[in-house]
Amino acid sequence: MKLRLICLYFFICLSSSVFSQDFVSGIVFLDGNSNGTFDAAEKGIKGICVSNGAEVIQTNSDGKWTLPVGNETNLFVVKPANYAVPLNSDKIPQHFFLYKKSDSVASTTSVNFPLVKSEEPKKFSALFFGDTQTRGLKEVNYINHDVVEECIGTNAIFGVSLGDITADGPALFNEINHGIAQIGIPWYNTFGNHDFDREAKNTDEKDATFKRIYGPSTYAFEYGQVVFIDFNNIYFKPDGKYIPHFTDSQISFVKNYLEFVPKNKLVVLIMHAPIVMCDNKEQIFDLISDRKYTFSISGHAHEQLNLFVDKKMGWKGTETHHHLVNATVCGSWWCGLNDELGIPHATMNDGAPNGYSVITFDGANYSVRFKAARRPENYQMNIYLPEEIKISELDTTKILVNVFAGSARSKVEMCIDNFNVWRPLQQVKAIDPEILRMHKLSSLLQKSVDGQSLEDSFGYSMDSPSKSDHMWQTTLPKEIASGTHTVTVKTTDMFGQVFQASRVFRIP
Numbered sequence: 001m002k003l004r005l006i007c008l009y010f011f012i013c014l015s016s017s018v019f020s021q022d023f024v025s026g027i028v029f030l031d032g033n034s035n036g037t038f039d040a041a042e043k044g045i046k047g048i049c050v051s052n053g054a055e056v057i058q059t060n061s062d063g064k065w066t067l068p069v070g071n072e073t074n075l076f077v078v079k080p081a082n083y084a085v086p087l088n089s090d091k092i093p094q095h096f097f098l099y100k101k102s103d104s105v106a107s108t109t110s111v112n113f114p115l116v117k118s119e120e121p122k123k124f125s126a127l128f129f130g131d132t133q134t135r136g137l138k139e140v141n142y143i144n145h146d147v148v149e150e151c152i153g154t155n156a157i158f159g160v161s162l163g164d165i166t167a168d169g170p171a172l173f174n175e176i177n178h179g180i181a182q183i184g185i186p187w188y189n190t191f192g193n194h195d196f197d198r199e200a201k202n203t204d205e206k207d208a209t210f211k212r213i214y215g216p217s218t219y220a221f222e223y224g225q226v227v228f229i230d231f232n233n234i235y236f237k238p239d240g241k242y243i244p245h246f247t248d249s250q251i252s253f254v255k256n257y258l259e260f261v262p263k264n265k266l267v268v269l270i271m272h273a274p275i276v277m278c279d280n281k282e283q284i285f286d287l288i289s290d291r292k293y294t295f296s297i298s299g300h301a302h303e304q305l306n307l308f309v310d311k312k313m314g315w316k317g318t319e320t321h322h323h324l325v326n327a328t329v330c331g332s333w334w335c336g337l338n339d340e341l342g343i344p345h346a347t348m349n350d351g352a353p354n355g356y357s358v359i360t361f362d363g364a365n366y367s368v369r370f371k372a373a374r375r376p377e378n379y380q381m382n383i384y385l386p387e388e389i390k391i392s393e394l395d396t397t398k399i400l401v402n403v404f405a406g407s408a409r410s411k412v413e414m415c416i417d418n419f420n421v422w423r424p425l426q427q428v429k430a431i432d433p434e435i436l437r438m439h440k441l442s443s444l445l446q447k448s449v450d451g452q453s454l455e456d457s458f459g460y461s462m463d464s465p466s467k468s469d470h471m472w473q474t475t476l477p478k479e480i481a482s483g484t485h486t487v488t489v490k491t492t493d494m495f496g497q498v499f500q501a502s503r504v505f506r507i508p
Contacts, residue, residue, distance in 0.1 A: 024099055024111055025066040026050075028059045028077055031114035036086055038112045045115060049078035049260055053218060054249040056256040073099045074216035077113040078257070081222045084118035084186075090177035091187045096215035120157070120224050123362040127151060127159035127183075130299035130328035130356065132176060133194060135167045139334050142343050144179040146373045147329055147356060151183045156358065157223065158185050160230070162299035162326055163192025163272025167333070170195060170209040177213070191217040191232040192272040192300065193242050203236040218250050220257055225363045227261050229254060230270040233278055244273035251283050258287060266364040269296035274325050276307060282314040289317035293364040296323045297357075302332055303350040303466060304370065306407035306494070327355045327370060327404075335460040336438060344459045346373075350468035351382065351432020352404035367495035370405035380404055380499040383489055384433050385476075391507050395478035401425060401489050402432050406470035409494035416477065417485055425472035425489075435465040482507045 028048040029038050044063015049056050052067045053074050059065045067075065076096040079085050085095040097111045129147070134140050151159075159180070166172045173195075180187055189210075196206040207217045217232035235245035261267065267288055275281050275296050288294050294317075305325040309315045331346025331354025338344055346354040353372040360367050372379050384400040403412060406427075413422040442461030445454045455461060476487075484506045492498050 022069050022101065023066050024069050024073075024075060025064065026111040026113065027063045028065065028113045028115060029063050031086075031116050034086075034114075034116055036114050038114070045083075048080055048113075048115070049220075049257060050113070051076055051078065051220075051253060051257065053216060054252040054256070056253065056260065058260060069099050069101075071101045074211065074219075075099055075111055076216050076219050077115070078219075079221040080115070081224055082118060082120050083115040086114060087186055090174070090181040091183075091185060092177065092214060093186055093188060093221070094215075095221065096219070098211060098215070122224055123360065124224060125154075125156045125358055125360045126223075127154065127156045127185075128297060128326055128357040128359055129159065129161045129180075130326040131164035131192065131194075131302065131330050132161060133164045133167045133328070133330040133333060134172055134176060135169065135334070136172070137175060139167075139330070140172060140175045140179060142334055142346075143176065143329060144182070145341065146343055146346075146354070148179050148182055150374060154183060154185065156185060158188065159183060160188045160228075160270060161190060162270065162297065163190040163234075164194040164299060165189065165192065166195060168194050168196075168198065170197060173209065173213050188221065188228075188230060188270075189214040190230055190270055190272050190299075191234060193234045196234075196236065202238070206234075206236050207232060218253060220253075224361060225264070226266045226268055226361050226366075228268045228270055229257070233271040233273050233275075243279060244277040245279050246281070246284055251280075251287070254284060254287050263291055264293070264364060266293040266295065266361065266366065267291060268366075269294075271296070271298050273300045274298040274305075274307070275323055276309060276313055285309075285315050285317075285321070289315060289321075291317075292319075294321055295366055296321065297326055297359075298323070299326050299328060301325045302328050302330075303348050303468070304352050304405060304470070305350075306405070306409075306470075308408065324357070324368060326357050327352060329354060329356055329373070331355075331373075332462055333460075335462045337441070337459040345438075347435055347438065347462075349435065349463060349466040350470065351402045351435040351465065352468075352470070353379075367497065368405065369497065372404070378499055379501075381406075381489060381491060381501050382432070382434065383487065383501055383503040385487060385503055385505055387504075388506050388508060389476070391480075391482060394476050394480055394507070397476050398473050399425070399476060399487060399489075400430065400433065400471060400473045401491075402468065403470050403472060403491045405493065406472070406491060407494055408469075410470075411492040412472040413490050414474065415488045415490070416480060422490065423474065423477070425474045427469070428471050428473050429467045429469050430471045430473070431465050431467055432471070435462075438462055439465050480507060 308320040336345040355372040
C-alpha cells in the first residue's frame with residue numbers, strides 16, 4: 001500500500017509538470033503597411049523559422065507557430081532572406097520577444113512577428129567590428145571618430161559587433177548604439193565577457209541587460225545565400241570566472257535550425273571568444289563538418305589571426321574550416337600615444353593597426369578585407385628596413401613585413417626598383433619592431449610631471465607585444481648598387497586580393 005502511494009505521488013507530480021507546460025503561439029506575417037501590427041487584411045507567411053533558443057519550428061500555411069516556454073524564454077524569428085524585420089531608432093533588429101511568465105503582457109500567450117519584403121542581392125558586404133570595449137564616454141567618442149564616421153555611406157547592408165561592446169559597463173550600451181546607428185544600416189550584436197551584469201548571480205542572468213537592449217544573445221538571421229548564427233559562448237562558472245563554452249540549448253538550437261538550411265548555403269558562425277577556445281567545440285563542429293560551405297568569426301584576442309581548423313583541433317570535415325579572429329576597433333584597449341586628433345593609435349599587440357573587417361558574400365562564397373581605422377583601404381602592411389644600408393651589409397640585412405591580414409595561404413613577394421624581378425619572402429613568427437618600440441615608452445608614460453600623469457596627457461601605456469604569425473622576411477639581394485632605391489612588397493591573400501606597398505632606402 002505504501003509503495004502504491006509513493007508511485008501515485010510521483011505520477012501526480014509528473015502529470016502536474018507535464019500538463020503545466022506553458023506554450024506561446026503567434027503568427028509571422030507580411031506587414032504590408034509596416035506598422036508592426038497584424039492587421040485584418042494582412043496574411044501570415046509559411047515556412048519561416050521561429051525559435052525559443054533550443055527548439056525551432058517553421059510556420060504553417062497561415063504563418064502560425066507554437067513553442068514551449070519556461071518562466072523566462074527568448075523567442076525570436078529567424079529573419080529569412082529577402083525579408084526585413086523592424087529596426088529601432090538605433091538600427092537594432094527587433095526580431096525577438098522576451099517572454100516572462102510574471103509579465104501581464106505574457107498572459108495573452110500570443111506573439112506576432114512582422115516581416116516586410118526586402119530584395120537582397122546575391123553579392124553583398126557586411127561590416128564586422130571586433131571589441132569596441134569602451135571605458136567611458138571619451139572612448140565612445142573614439143569609436144565615433146575613429147571608425148563610425150568613415151563608415152557613413154558604406155555599401156555594406158548590415159554590421160555586426162563581435163562582443164566586448166563595453167569594458168564591464170553595460171550602462172554604455174545605448175551611447176555606443178546611438179553612435180554606430182549613424183552608419184545607417186541594421187546592426188547585430190554579440191555578447192562578450194565584458195558585457196555582463198556584475199550583480200548577476202549565475203550565467204543565465206549575466207546577459208540580462210544585453211538581452212533587454214539587443215534581444216537574445218544566441219540567435220540567427222539570413223541574407224542571400226548565407227545563414228548567420230550568433231552565439232553567446234561566454235559561460236560564467238559559479239566562482240564568477242568564465243570559460244568559452246556552448247550550452248546544451250545552443251547546441252540543440254543549431255542542430256534543429258540546420259535541419260531547415262539547405263547544404264548549398266554558407267553557414268557563418270559568429271561569437272566573441274574564438275571557437276578553438278571552446279571546451280566543447282567538437283559538438284558544434286559535428287553539426288557543420290559535413291557541409292561544404294562554412295566560416296566562423298570571433299573577436300576577443302586583440303590580434304588578427306586566420307586559423308585553418310583541422311583534425312588536430314577537432315574538425316572532422318574533409319577540408320579545413322576557416323576561423324577569423326577579427327581585428328578590434330579598440331585595438332589594444334584604446335592604448336598608445338594620442339595622435340593629432342587626440343585619439344590613441346591603439347595598435348594591436350601583433351603590430352596591426354586597430355580597425356575592422358569588410359566581408360563580401362557572393363552566393364555561398366566569401367572574401368575578407370581588413371580596413372585599418374582612418375587609413376586608406378590599400379594600407380595592408382608595414383615594411384621594416386633601415387633607411388640607410390652599407391653595401392657590405394646588403395646580404396645580411398633583413399627586410400621584415402607585417403601583412404596585417406596575412407595567413408598561411410598568403411603569397412608575399414618583393415621587387416627592387418622597377419626590374420620586375422619578384423623574390424619570395426618566408427613567413428616567420430616575430431614581434432613587430434614598431435610595436436616593441438612603442439611598448440618601451442610605457443615606463444615614461446607611467447611617470448608624473450607636476451602631479452600630472454603623463455598617461456592622462458599623452459595616452460595610456462601599452463601591454464607587452466606578442467609574436468605575430470602574419471610576418472614575412474628575407475634578405476636583400478647583394479647586387480644592389482649605391483644610390484637611392486625602392487623596395488616594393490606585393491601580397492596576394494587567400495581570396496586572390498592583391499595589395500602593394502613600398503619603402504625607399506639608400507646605399508651610400
